[in-house]
Amino acid sequence: MDRLDARVLTISPSSPFRESVTTFGALAWSGFRRYATYRQATIAGSFTNVVFGFLRCYVLLAVAAAVAGGRPGGYDATQLATYVWVGQGLLSVVALWGWTELADRIRTGDVAADLLRPVPPVTSYLAADLGRAGHGMLTRFGPPLVVGLIFFPLYVPARWYTVPLFAVSVVLAVVASFACRFLVNATAYWLHDARGPIMLWMLSAGVLAGLYFPLRLLPDWLTVTLWVATPFPGLLQTPLDVLVERDGPALQVALVALQAVHCAVLLAVCAAVQRRAERKLVVQGG
Amino acid sequence: MAELRAYAALAGGQLRSVVSYRASFVVEMVTNLGSTALDVLTVLVLFSTTNAVAGFTLPEAILIAALSSCAFTLADFAVGNIDRLKTYVRAGTMDAVLVRPLSAMGQLLLMDLPFRKLLRLAVSASVLVVALVVNDLDWTPARVALLVVTPVAGAVFFGSIFVLSASLAFWWVDSGDLGSAFTYGGRDFTSYPVPVYSGWFRAVFAYALGFGFVAYQPALALLGRADPLGLPAWAGYVTPLVAVVAAAAAAAMWRAGIRQYRSTGS
Amino acid sequence: MSMIEMRGLRKDFTVRVKAGRLRREKRIVPAVDGVDLTVDGGEMIGYIGPNGAGKSTTLKMLTGILSPSAGTVSVCGLTPVPQRTRLALQIGVVFGQRSQLWWDLPLRESFALLRHIYRVPPAEHAARLTRCRSLLDLDGFLDTPVRQLSLGQRMRGELTAALLHGPRVLFLDEPTIGLDVVSKQAVRSFLAELGARGDVTLVLTTHDLADIERLCRRLVVIDHGRVVHDGTIDALHDRYGSRRRLVVDLESPLPDGFTLPGASVTAVEADRHRVSFALDTVSAGAAVAALMASAPVRDLSLVEPDIEDVVARLYTSVSGGP
Structure with missing residues (x-):
């Protein structure tokens, strides 16, 4: 795991920890700034999120109204509405789709420049992605939530620690989403053309993360398998389940812990893949 | 005739381009197939939680979803790529297209014809077949004609929506994925019975924009069911009319867009 | 016989300028501001000017991409925008920075596709292609996908693509931009030989004045949308006392x-x-x-x-x- 910290090779006698935090912060800020320039696209994107919010919310509420007891998958109507609207806001924070930067840089050969920097590539891409997510949180998270609040009764968390736990869960979701995208993009080191894996990822991520419908609607054995064996539910559904308090306190915390485990494993795999890729680049010259 | 051959040559060029990346092409084809299957699967998951949602059973819902899917996949294959207009405008492809002796729209569509989406047509057609089997339909000549016409008219309608939302890029290059609220959003809307929605949202999407006539109303006519929302039975047969209106609007918008492009060049 | 006629040609763009915090003002900027120009058949003219002077805008109006705000323009006796597709058969266009070729196909296939698009009889197409192949030395990379060509090779392909339908006017927008010295020379000699035959009218915009010195007897300098010089290079030297x-x-x-x-x-x-x-x-x-x-x-x-x-x-x- 030593390649994961943002240590900068430096001969300055001042605290190396502070140096790395500063570097990481600067990289994250650059990610933030980069997305802040697409103001109009942000507005257009929010509009689209809101339209899909209405679509998914009405469908799930109709299902809730039809199910005996009114709790499909264990959610009541306000929980479902919250699930949908907060989910629409989170979608652009975790950014399941649309990141092909690394694959593009590999294809064009620009990726070699990454190796010249004193920061490990996984770290610098992660920092930039956290900056992007921060921008998404400030600009894209709010609008669907506000629209949802205006048109539908939403769920108000009852436990005092739910919101902070949700925040932690969102950060873990962003990191896991980044790691998955990094791995999918990194296939370009070996395949030359990562379009296939990227499409496969886009296809599976939406449904397996619980965007189209809460995964709890699936049979139990499938739900549990997905949760434990794959990081997908941790990308979107876990934060949402945490926020709407779908489970008891113990399971609520356990789900976040599971996210953390997935994150650690994924980042370790990213670092290992990057090491292999660098060796390939150095030995074979790309 | 010569012009047709020119367009055919364009499509052929695109086919040879995509198969030059054979592995990617296969994967893209499979994932596209999967994505259509997933749309149907979502309907399946939601409707199998209970006997009927908003008064519609699973087989009825599958019929609606299948009609929607047939119309959408057909339109998406033929004109869906027009939503890349933003890229074309930004990269200057539009300029290159305008100095060639063929229609701009024809070139843009055929130059980038998404062969990877072909298998989707097969998926949605087979879902439609399944839907026709699991529903106990009372066949009349009018219903047979309706079954044939509906996917085509729906495709014209969706195609028009694609063109309309893509044309936005002529005025607003940074419109991002705004258009997909209506194209993919429209697909999602039409995949479910209209009574699932309510309020002004339903009024806007189903009636003002016309999405209610793509799959829901024709499905009611095929099933011989009265519309719980009170539209008369003939509403199931007006899809071609709605499609023609949408196509006219799309053509007008496209022309205005080209004019706008010519006056601003951006 | 005049091949290109521009009379009082204008193009205004509306730009929104920030005025204060939220307010934005519309301002009309003339990109081309009353250009009169006549180009005769077989002429080779260099059309130059600083960035933003209106070169590309003029070229776009001549090729039917942009419609003029005022004035008239005629190319080969046609009005570019309303008669766009007919004009397209008469002109060839090379944009230095955007490709007319099929990125993923071998050069040879791009040429074959263009034959269909421009509806060129096979024999004519073959004859022109043979000539370009020898003059531009294409044989080494005819079967290479365009994406793998070097910039110089690609530009030679672009030139061929623009000429296969036997255009009467060839518009070249920065054809030598970014090319290495050898490719620049190849492109210039090809254009020189094309011009010497006198059956193609050539309009060239460029930043590289060596292109002009080598190719064009007539030089039109445009600045702020107006023609500030129209004449030979020698006349330019005389006038500005160089x-x-x-x-x-x-x-x-x-x-x-x-x-x-x-x-x-x-x-x-x-x-x-x-x-x-x-x-x-x-x-x-x-x-x-x-x-x-x-x-x-x-x-x-x-x-x-x-x-x-x-x-x-x-x-x-x-x-x-x-």
């Missing part, structure tokens, strides 16, 4: 008060050991003779007037400062 210069290295420093009749000193360098004279009225031979007679000359060189300097001076004089 002169040949004589640069002399001396054995000993130039004496004070030294004069050379008909020439003026423009620079004195290297401790007065190197002197540059501008040859105002005197011929180079006479100046050299006079110098040899009166000063200890070690070395000398004659510098031709540099068109870049002239044009730079021209731009600054019209724009009223750099």
